[in-house]
Amino acid sequence: MMDVIGIGIGPANLGLAALLEEYEDVTCCFFEQESEFAWHPGMLIKGTDLQVSFLADLVTMANPRSKYTFLNYLHESNRLHRFYTFEQFDIPRREFNEYLSWVAGELDSCQFGMKVEEVTDCEDGYLVKVRRLKDGALSEYRAKHVVLGTGSKPMIPVDVPEAALPHVTHSSRYVDQQKELHEAETVAVIGSGQSAAEIFLDLLQHQKKGQKLSWFTRSSEFRELETAELGQELFTPKYVEYFHSLPYEERMNTLPRLAGLRNGIDASTLSRIYQELYHRSVSGEEPSVLIQPMTELEAIHMEDEQQVELHLTQWQLKKEKKITADHVVLATGYTPNIPEWFSVYEPLIEWESDKHFKVTDDFRLVFKDKRSHHLFTFTNLDHSHGTAATNLKLSIYRNQKVIRTIRGDTKEQVKQETAFQQFE
Known part of the structure; x- marks a missing residue:
């Protein structure tokens, strides 16, 4: 029986796999149904950057001496001198994807083309049935703990008729449809976040003569991402611990107030859009x-x-309007991707609401009957961990907490001296 099986290989579980390499006393395996690693491939638009520093890689905040740091990747790729001259903390998104793919290729514990079909209890652990997609072979694995890292899936806010599907693209597939969208006569973008802004900017920069572009959002404004240092301290373990300690109702009331920190648009992207529009207005x-x-x-x-x-509504004026378009891009975000096999555990765990399961501070699901073999989750965490739910930097903090619990290490503390502010 292994110690850990991770289901899904995104940045969260990939980082966990990289950190676990340091512990010879922990056996682990991670499964991903895709044939190779790819991090939001549909949004790897040329010229787009991460919204966080390269220091928010898979391991640096836990162990800057690790061979899986972004800087070591640059060294191994013979790009370190160019990066030094680049002098930027925000790196190209495509380069970050290449870094993640490099790490995935270095880790024997990460297996691709493997779909987890079933997870059930067995003795003091879990039985995990995995199908190898290239030949259909089914294998069984046993582990004391399971880590759910299946990420999210596109959120479509309205029903889309089947006949309209060829004309509607979620932002997660934008690059796949990029050429077709550049050539369309009319394109509408729906959404208010960074993805919507990057897509609109790309369309604007490639707008051909006569092409009509529209950008709609239900938000009251195209909000700039807050980047002030004190605001960024809400992306620290200290704040996450505070947020998790709040009652459920207070946490849910707090989430909308964090929107400017989590869902805004980079000032540089907004500026580039305005500059493009201004030059055209001469x-x-x-x-x-x-x-x-x-x-x-x-x-x-x-x-x-x-x-x-x-069909659109200007909600402040309660004014309805209709427009036609050759193509629509829905940059409308994501919803948690909960696998079908999880339904077995739904009646066994505690819930804070109909949609939100109860999660401990170290990311364990809370079972009605106490158990020593744990089911951890990195999916559907907004309600329990707020800013730590999807933030790349805090994924390392999540992994440190999980590793400490897995190893039963009461001495190894996750450092909390991370903010100048006091939250309680």
């Missing part, structure tokens, strides 16, 4: 562009074989 020319906040997408219908009709 000599009285007006860009063929419509940008409108406070406008919610209500429905999508087929207009004809070539276009879809969007």
